[in-house]
Amino acid sequence: MTQHEGITRRGLLGMVGTAAAAATVPLGGGSAAAQPDTGEVTVRMTVNGTATSLTADPRVTLLDAVRERLGLTGTKKGCDRGQCGACTVHVDGRRVVSCLTLLATLDGASVTTIEGLADGDRPHPLQRAFVDQDGLQCGFCTPGQIMSAAAVIAEGRARTDDEIREQMSGNICRCSAYPGILAAIRQARTEMR
Amino acid sequence: MTTSPIGRIGRETDRVDGPLKAAGGARYAADHQPEGLLHAHLVQATVGRGSVRRVDVSRAEAAPGVVAVFTPFRPLPLNPPSPQQSGENYSALQDTAVRFRGQVIGLVVADTPERARDAAALVSADYAVTPSRTSLADGSPGVAQGVVQKLADGVPSIDAALAASPVTVTTSVSQHAQHHIAMEPHATTAVWVDDHLTVYTGAQAPQRAAATIAARLGVDPAKVRVLCRYTGGGFGQRSPVWNEALLCAAAARALGRPVKVVLSREQVFTAIGHRGAVRQTIRLGADTDGRLLALSHESDGELPAAGGWQMMPGRDTSAVMYRTPNIRIDQRLVTLDTPPTWSMRAPAEAPGMFALETAMDELSVRTGVDPVELRLRNHATEDPVEGRPFSSKHLEECYRVGAERFGWSGRRARPRSRTDGDWLVGTGMASAIYPAWRQSATARVRFGDDGRVTVSSATSDLGTGSFTVLAVVGADELGVPVGSVDAEVGDSALPPGGVGAYGSSVTTSTVPAVQAACRAAVEALVRAAVENPRSPFAGLDPAAVRYRRGRVEARGRSVDFRTLLHAMGVPLVEAVGATDPNTTSPYRFHCFGAHFCEVRVHRLTGEPRVARFTSVFDVGRVVNAKAARSQLRGSIIWGVGHALLEADPIEPDGRFAAATMADYLVPVHADTPEIDVHWLDHPDPHISEFGARGLGEIGLVSVAAAIGNAVFDATGTRVHDLPITLDKLL
Numbered sequence: 001m002t003q004h005e006g007i008t009r010r011g012l013l014g015m016v017g018t019a020a021a022a023a024t025v026p027l028g029g030g031s032a033a034a035q036p037d038t039g040e041v042t043v044r045m046t047v048n049g050t051a052t053s054l055t056a057d058p059r060v061t062l063l064d065a066v067r068e069r070l071g072l073t074g075t076k077k078g079c080d081r082g083q084c085g086a087c088t089v090h091v092d093g094r095r096v097v098s099c100l101t102l103l104a105t106l107d108g109a110s111v112t113t114i115e116g117l118a119d120g121d122r123p124h125p126l127q128r129a130f131v132d133q134d135g136l137q138c139g140f141c142t143p144g145q146i147m148s149a150a151a152v153i154a155e156g157r158a159r160t161d162d163e164i165r166e167q168m169s170g171n172i173c174r175c176s177a178y179p180g181i182l183a184a185i186r187q188a189r190t191e192m193r
Numbered sequence: 194m195t196t197s198p199i200g201r202i203g204r205e206t207d208r209v210d211g212p213l214k215a216a217g218g219a220r221y222a223a224d225h226q227p228e229g230l231l232h233a234h235l236v237q238a239t240v241g242r243g244s245v246r247r248v249d250v251s252r253a254e255a256a257p258g259v260v261a262v263f264t265p266f267r268p269l270p271l272n273p274p275s276p277q278q279s280g281e282n283y284s285a286l287q288d289t290a291v292r293f294r295g296q297v298i299g300l301v302v303a304d305t306p307e308r309a310r311d312a313a314a315l316v317s318a319d320y321a322v323t324p325s326r327t328s329l330a331d332g333s334p335g336v337a338q339g340v341v342q343k344l345a346d347g348v349p350s351i352d353a354a355l356a357a358s359p360v361t362v363t364t365s366v367s368q369h370a371q372h373h374i375a376m377e378p379h380a381t382t383a384v385w386v387d388d389h390l391t392v393y394t395g396a397q398a399p400q401r402a403a404a405t406i407a408a409r410l411g412v413d414p415a416k417v418r419v420l421c422r423y424t425g426g427g428f429g430q431r432s433p434v435w436n437e438a439l440l441c442a443a444a445a446r447a448l449g450r451p452v453k454v455v456l457s458r459e460q461v462f463t464a465i466g467h468r469g470a471v472r473q474t475i476r477l478g479a480d481t482d483g484r485l486l487a488l489s490h491e492s493d494g495e496l497p498a499a500g501g502w503q504m505m506p507g508r509d510t511s512a513v514m515y516r517t518p519n520i521r522i523d524q525r526l527v528t529l530d531t532p533p534t535w536s537m538r539a540p541a542e543a544p545g546m547f548a549l550e551t552a553m554d555e556l557s558v559r560t561g562v563d564p565v566e567l568r569l570r571n572h573a574t575e576d577p578v579e580g581r582p583f584s585s586k587h588l589e590e591c592y593r594v595g596a597e598r599f600g601w602s603g604r605r606a607r608p609r610s611r612t613d614g615d616w617l618v619g620t621g622m623a624s625a626i627y628p629a630w631r632q633s634a635t636a637r638v639r640f641g642d643d644g645r646v647t648v649s650s651a652t653s654d655l656g657t658g659s660f661t662v663l664a665v666v667g668a669d670e671l672g673v674p675v676g677s678v679d680a681e682v683g684d685s686a687l688p689p690g691g692v693g694a695y696g697s698s699v700t701t702s703t704v705p706a707v708q709a710a711c712r713a714a715v716e717a718l719v720r721a722a723v724e725n726p727r728s729p730f731a732g733l734d735p736a737a738v739r740y741r742r743g744r745v746e747a748r749g750r751s752v753d754f755r756t757l758l759h760a761m762g763v764p765l766v767e768a769v770g771a772t773d774p775n776t777t778s779p780y781r782f783h784c785f786g787a788h789f790c791e792v793r794v795h796r797l798t799g800e801p802r803v804a805r806f807t808s809v810f811d812v813g814r815v816v817n818a819k820a821a822r823s824q825l826r827g828s829i830i831w832g833v834g835h836a837l838l839e840a841d842p843i844e845p846d847g848r849f850a851a852a853t854m855a856d857y858l859v860p861v862h863a864d865t866p867e868i869d870v871h872w873l874d875h876p877d878p879h880i881s882e883f884g885a886r887g888l889g890e891i892g893l894v895s896v897a898a899a900i901g902n903a904v905f906d907a908t909g910t911r912v913h914d915l916p917i918t919l920d921k922l923l
């Protein structure tokens with residue numbers, strides 16, 4: 001469930017609606033092992049490079065799992081409906097909105113959150129660029145912006161300003177630090193090459 | 194004027210809280226996870242008005258993990274709000290009345306967030322329903338809130354002045370409810386230890402929030418602490434304390450365990466206040482050269498029966514903006530059964546100036562006078578009603594510099610005369626004004642034996658940059674690097690007198706307090722240096738000792754404050770500084786600006802796009818150029834939302850029609866034009882020694898008018914009812 005791939009804002013919202021509906025469909029045939037007694041599922045995955053095993057209600061989203069169970073509160077909940085992008089993380093290198101991703105679907109997956117983006121003590125080029133270019137104000141949307149931006153650059157979809165604007169339009173910043181975010185992505189794009 | 198060797202004022206400084214936020218390490222209200230935490234979820238009324246007859250909690254109580262269900266029939270005790278305070282006029286769960294759809298009628302507490310949410314969905318209520326009043330149009334004209342009027346000698350009424358004017362323009366505009374949509378949904382984590390309460394909740398005024406919570410819960414204010422070091426946006430929405438925080442604290446008290454409540458995005462639309470809908474009519478009378486002879490501004494704003502913020506859009510706009518001999522401002526309020534209203538960024542000024550500057554553009558069209566020239570002809574050097582001079586006004590320079598940067602001079606005032614492929618191209622401009630507020634403020638400055646300086650003030654940083662303002666001003670005043678200064682805000686336990694982060698007033702009010710605290714701390718350091726027997730300066734005359742760039746010096750000796758504190762065996766030296774603005778000033782304090790923009794409207798689809806924006810501001814002194822630019826650009830982008838996107842119409846049954854982030858559109862990255870922001874460098878000589886007037890809101894004021902005026906230039910269609918959507922341009 002990627003956020004968007006070269007589609008417009010309105011198209012994105014439409015697609016998110018579909019995704020939200022899909023998220024309520026009961027799980028069947030997933031790879032996670034069902035535990036008949038409690039109805040809970042056990043999921044083994046790698047989170048920020050660390051092997052992790054979680055047993056939880058099948059309704060639990062990846063967002064709630066990282067925030068409430070793993071204490072990784074850097075990933076934010078702005079809407080819980082796939083409408084804002086604040087919860088963006090990487091699953092197997094692809095950007096997903098974690099609020100529409102069920103934990104139970106992630107057995108064997110590799111998840112990266114904002115906490116896992118830096119290289120040890122060295123901030124990721126985007127993390128530095130967001131500070132250099134003032135691509136943030138309140139900072140609440142920032143983890144999601146940075147995770148989206150990292151994937152957009154890696155996908156080679158940050159070639160022009162207009163392309164960056166379009167690709168980043170699933171990540172709402174109400175402080176509207178968009179010009180700084182654009183400049184930060186331009187700066188990091190060069191460094192990440 | 195501060196003249197320090199470091200000279201950080203006005204330069205580009207990185208946000209001091211930036212690295213932590215970019216790393217995902219900043220903790221917001223919902224990120225706190227104390228031991229033994231319970232999770233709560235709100236239950237909201239599903240009818241527009243009436244009363245709750247019965248609440249069935251049996252299924253919710255039987256659901257797994259549920260600890261408690263509170264309703265009007267099983268309330269959590271809360272005191273009523275003080276009648277002096279504006280805002281909601283009732284306390285949740287204390288009676289069975291339903292004042293609006295979405296009012297809180299229950300709270301479910303469980304061991305996990307999912308279980309609380311799912312159990313809340315199992316609560317059902319029976320209501321006695323009465324019809325809702327939801328139409329602003331039907332309720333207009335509302336109740337007058339005091340008329341501001343000034344008429345020239347011998348003029349009997351504003352209508353007479355208008356009738357006698359050679360040219361008149363009447364412009365009626367309207368806008369629906371708007372929502373703040375701070376990216377962090379409202380959340381509270383409440384922890385009691387013995388009889389002390391700590392509340393993690395986003396608060397624009399931490400000390401006022403703590404006092405309100407104490408009063409509503411009936412506890413000693415000294416035992417309540419509000420902490421909000423990091424908050425995901427405010428925009429006005431977080432200046433009062435809403436029911437979610439009160440119920441959370443009350444539930445934690447009743448259950449003897451910490452409780453967290455996080456509103457869903459949809460709940461925020463109704464449980465938290467919005468900018469009220471408003472309808473306005475401007476009537477201008479002018480001579481044929483466009484010189485104003487009369488100005489009437491009437492408004493009907495939404496005022497919820499449940500209480501809220503009063504929409505008064507003429508007072509700080511039409512009553513101060515242009516020179517005119519006859520003015521009448523009539524602001525009325527219409528009582529409706531809608532969710533509470535609350536102040537939202539440039540709360541009255543954004544709608545008020547949309548009305549006035551749209552009317553001015555129509556006057557420009559009627560008289561054939563260029564929009565910039567028209568405004569210059571009506572430039573006011575003093576407040577047109579009271580006759581008080583402005584403290585510092587360089588609006589004419591804003592027009593000139595803005596017109597030059599934008600390339601206004603070549604403009605042909607012929608609507609629908611420029612195209613670029615399938616796009617109709619137009620340009621427009623508007624003037625901006627926003628009052629500069631000064632509050633009394635306090636700050637504390639501390640020299641620590643770790644060699645660091647800490648500057649603290651009990652205000653809040655909602656993304657507004659006050660952490661960095663404190664650090665920059667402290668560093669500048671003390672002559673130390675910004676990197677050696679720690680800033681503290683967002684804590685009600687800091688010294689009393691922190692200012693609320695609203696009215697664009699934090700910088701204006703707090704900077705002088707930080708400067709005073711720096712001076713007091715230096716004095717305290719020097720005093721300690723001469724009085725402490727272990728100090729190398731012991732026994733010297735304080736007048737012979739001086740502080741310079743983090744060092745204490747006398748008699749050829751120079752010791753940095755860290756070494757000095759260690760020598761004295763003292764962990765820290767600190768002082769509090771306070772300022773009380775002179776409220777009897779003869780001046781009117783306002784910020785000014787001029788916007789210019791180019792808009793493109795698609796010939797076939799009617800889609801409007803803002804192509805580029807140039808704005809020049811007169812805001813007094815700027816502390817941090819980097820954050821100032823970002824805040825001004827951000828508010829211009831808010832203006833794009835005001836003009837083209839944001840509206841939440843209310844249905845006859847009291848339901849908001851667009852109460853999700855998919856339906857209520859705010860600007861996204863692709864809606865953002867190229868923005869050129871510039872400010873003049875004119876410190877205000879009267880507002881304070883420092884000369885800052887604040888810039889959090891001025892950028893939004895009149896953006897919608899500039900865009901609407903450009904849309905008219907592009908298409909020949911004048912849209913009076915915001916937002917300007919494509920259907921209105923076809």
Ligand code: FES
Binds near residue numbers: 077081084085099
């Ligand atoms: S929280 Fe997931 S998109 Fe908003």
Ligand code: FES
Binds near residue numbers: 137142
């Ligand atoms: S920085 Fe506040 S929402 Fe983006």
